[in-house]
Amino acid sequence: MEIINAFALIINYIIIPGLTYGCQLALGALGVTIIYTVLRFSNFAHGELMSFGAMTSILITWIISYFDLSIYPLPTVILALPISILITISYCLLIDKYCFKYHREKNSKNVISLIVSIGVMFFTSGLIRVLIGPNDRTINDGERFIISARKFKEITGLTEGISLKLSQGITIIVSIIAVVLLFWFLNKTKTGKSMRAYSDNKDLALLSGIKTENVIFYTWLITGTLACIAGTLYGLDKSYKPFTYLQLVLPIFAAAIVGGIGNPIGAIIGGFVISFSELLITFSYNKFLSYLIPINFLPEGSLQLLSTDYKIAISFIILVLVLILKPTGIYKGKLL
Amino acid sequence: MKTDFFSEKKYINAYLVCAFLFLLVGLFQSWNVAFSILNLCLISAIMSIGINIQWGNSGIVNFGVMGFAAIGGLCGVLISMPPTLEVWKDGTAVILIILFSFLISGILVKKFLKKFIYNKYLKILLSIIIILFSLYLIKSIFIPSINFIENTNSAKTGYIGGLNLPIILSWPIAGLFCGVIAFLIGKIALGLRSDYLAIATLGISEIIIYIIKNEEWLARGVKNVNGLPRPVPYEIDLQKNEFIQTLSNTLNLSVIELSSLIVKGLYSILFILVLLIIFFLLQKAIKSPWGRMMRAVRDNETSAEAMGINVKKRHLQVFIIGSAIIGISGAMLTTLDGQFTPSSYQPLRYTFLIWIMVIIGGSGNNHGAIIGGFAIWFFWIQAEPIGIFLIELITIFLSDQNEIKLYLLNHAAYMRLLLMGLVLILALRFFPKGIIEEEKRL
Amino acid sequence: MLLDVREIICGYENTIIVDGCNFSVKKGDIACIVGPNGAGKSTAMKAIFGLIPIMSGQVIFNNEDITSLNPQERVMKGMSFVPQNNNIFQEMSVEENLEMGAFIHQSSMNENLKNVYNLFPILNEKKSQIAGELSGGQRQQLAVGRALMTNPVLLMLDEPSAGVSPIVMKDLFTKLKAISKMGTSILVVEQNAKQALEISNLGFVLQNGKNKYSDTGKALLQNPEVRVSFLGG
Secondary structure, three states: OHHHHHHHHHHHHHHHHHHHHHHHHHHHHHHHHHHHHHHOOOOOOHHHHHHHHHHHHHHHHHHHHHOOOOOOOOOOHHHHHHHHHHHHHHHHHHHHHHHHHHHHHOOOOHHHHHHHHHHHHHHHHHHHHHHHOOOOEOOOOOOOEEEOHHHHHHHHOOOOOOOEEHHHHHHHHHHHHHHHHHHHHHHHOHHHHHHHHHHHOHHHHHHOOOOHHHHHHHHHHHHHHHHHHHHHHHHHHOOEOHHHHHHHHHHHHHHHHHHOOOOHHHHHHHHHHHHHHHHHHHOOOHHHHHHHOOHHHOOOOOOOOOOHHHHHHHHHHHHHHHHHHOOOOOOOOOOO | OOOOOOOOHHHHHHHHHHHHHHHHHHHHOOHHHHHHHHHHHHHHHHHHHHHHHHHHHHOOOOOOHHHHHHHHHHHHHHHHOOEOHHHHHOOHHHHHHHHHHHHHHHHHHHHHHHHHOOOHHHHHHHHHHHHHHHHHHHHHHHHHHHHHHHHOOOOOOOOOEOOOOOHHHHHHHHHHHHHHHHHHHHHHHOOOOHHHHHHHHHHHHHHHHHHHHHOHHHHOHHHOEOOOOOOOOOHHHHHHOHHHHHHHHHHOOOHHHHHHHHHHHHHHHHHHHHHHHHHHHHHHHHHOHHHHHHHHHHHOHHHHHHOOOOHHHHHHHHHHHHHHHHHHHHHHHHHHHOOEOHHHOOHHHHHHHHHHHHHHHOOOOHHHHHHHHHHHHHHHHHHHHHHHHHHHHHOOOOOOOOHHHHHHHHOHHHHHHHHHHHHHHHHHHHOOOOOOOOOOOO | OOEEEEEEEEEEOOEEEEEEEEEEEOOOOEEEEEOOOOOOHHHHHHHHHOOOOOOEEEEEEOOEEOOOOOHHHHHHHOEEEEOOOOOOOOOOEHHHHHHHHOOOOOOOHHHHHHHHHHHOHHHHHOOOOEHHHOOHHHHHHHHHHHHHOOOOOEEEEEOOOOOOOHHHHHHHHHHHHHHHHOOOEEEEEOOOHHHHHHHOOEEEEEEOOEEEEEEEHHHHHHOHHHHHHHOOO
16 A cells, blocks of 8 residues: 555656656647758747647637636637637748748858847747737636546545646647647658658659658658647646746757657657656655655655755756767757 | 947847837837836846857857856845844854855865776765765754754844945846856766756756745745845935925926836846946957857867867856856846745746846847847736736627627736737747847858 | 760869879679879779869860869769768668668669679678778779669769778679670779779879870770880789
């Protein structure tokens, strides 16, 4: 029983939040990685694109609620998602047309595109704040829990409860669907393969008759979709605050680089590496151990590797360590 | 030495435009506002010179401006504030010694690992063990002393305090200290190029901010340090001064306004002095054989290397110099503010805005960096009025009570982000060389 | 005449590398361009394929002036090109490489795939392997196979034997012969003049960007001057 309690504790405080946050990071990192492999620059605006996606989801949810449509117990935002994805994709395509295309055709250095993406980041964050304001907004209007800790305790009789929020469940399921579709697209369809071919060997792809414009169109299509989903899910799980998305950029880059930038599988693994290390390093193991070893043997003080204040800093530390020790990441990615 | 500060007409024009803008602000808004903007413009100009040295002269992408500026600010606190005597008497000295020896031993261990252990995985394993061990040390020795410091009079001090020296000393010291930090960072990160270096330096600067925010014993963390001593007199003292009082009568200004004008003016003079010193030293360096070598490295690394230039060493030098300059400006900023607020360090404001200054000003030219610093900071401050004006213009056909118009006007403050992004994107497209082009030198 | 290149001049910025060369390839021919290092062989081939702009001269393909077309449009017209380096998609599987080759000829893909597999059975064996893991010779076969997937009338190869062993080279040349028998004309730039001329109906010897000799492969091999200056006796 004690051991089960210990496991329940770990599941509740590490596995479930880790999976949720990992999914959000992985979706973000996939977007960054795909832009990097095809367009060859680090897109600092990706966090703001996610924020843009979340914002459109909220705006459309408001319109939907105005017509009293709802799919309770699921949050209304699920209904809004397809439309907001389309809007985010259009925004991405517009940005590409007016900002990135010129430098791509001029063959500017990739650092220039990176700086352009910072311009896009400023512009988008301004646009978002003008449109919806900087305030905190709750997205979730559905049921709060799939299973609450109290109910779980009642059913199982354990002292430790496991709670699974609806937003967490949705995050994990939607992420799995998105990733499966993405991999199907990249590996099984002709267009997806042509994208991989383009990023693998651009000159040869052109010789084979693959068209640059098409590849770039699909790249932004995927990026916009991923950004919108990731942004909306992140906002659904926590709450929508525009400025948090700026802080999300670096953890996303960390995930992409840890996994090996340019490698979609790496991006997913990287997302989970970051999310779980954040939780494992800042988790206080006192209670966990109290279930496993006699109380007398428990060491005094908090059994925590780093204080929770450093939670986000962990992703930066991992990022810097990986860059210095193994810049290609876990799965040999492309070197920037 | 005669320099060419005003030798070329286009520079004069750009500087005159800046002066004219300040005149406008002084006349139409207030001179107080004009001088506040000027002071921050000067600091921004110094920061963008720091980046310009790295990016314009060597192509190094340093996104760590925020970190160095914060370290500079920290120096301001540690130099100028009175020491917290209680903790110096018993706890802290121990900590500092341990901290110091810890750093040294850390470096030694790294050297040892490099020299004697060839197996990569063993090396990683050993590093992890060392890190865990040091974490244990931190837990068992550091934490108690830290708690002691933080609990000593925590409402007012709760940190180690400073050296009680004139704050102006912190400016050169911040430069030195940031130089040392830049050396350490450069040693490990400069092997990376462009995108990776940008991300790495951004990450490192975030880590620095996190440490400053959370290690309260160092500089009170998010509790901020207020009331830093000043290099210039206080307004209240000035107001008591008879000469000032008579001056205010003759100028027909209130004493309060005049005194704050004088204080700001004195700051401006100090900042201009620093800017000029840095500028002239750099111009001299750029014209020297060393500067030529740097440009050779930037324009073609491979051939520079083939000519026997140690590219890595050059990059490290430039990285240190640029970061030191940013550190100096960081200390100046804290001096001007009179307080150190770690949570105010945001990458948007410190890293990316400075980068916009460099790009807009024209990379590779220090005049450009100064003008860029002035222009962008001015724009950053004045973007809200501009935004309101633009919204009024767009919604000219809507009534004053129109909801959309009111909504937009309420959110005009955020127009500055939007406009700034627009300026950067447009500049990169239509004026990639910036306001002032790089000087052609042989 | 399938391909007729008339008096082309091309080069980079200020230096002219190919200075008024003529080439012609008939249906079913194997033609090769040989010459010493720096003679402009590869540049000439890139110019024919449209990878480098031509300053003057004409490229006629299938009785059509294609001088102003870009490489992709030339692929559509029935040309296909195997570059010297980076001629496969390293991170994709062998079969995906071939599929990408057929990107614009989707309709006849299965048939072409079968032909390529017949020609290079080793590719069939390794079809799901990542191309980057193949050996040098297999990579070269894959590169040729990829180019054949567009169902070309004219296959152009830039130094296919560079960096592969003599045995692999011999094998490759045999395959080229087989390809030409199936009706695809071949234009190949080669460093190994002797072996290339042996399989060629036509040979063009370049020197300093100009045609030095143009004759049948056999005749060139027997020409004493050519033997002394270009074939090492």
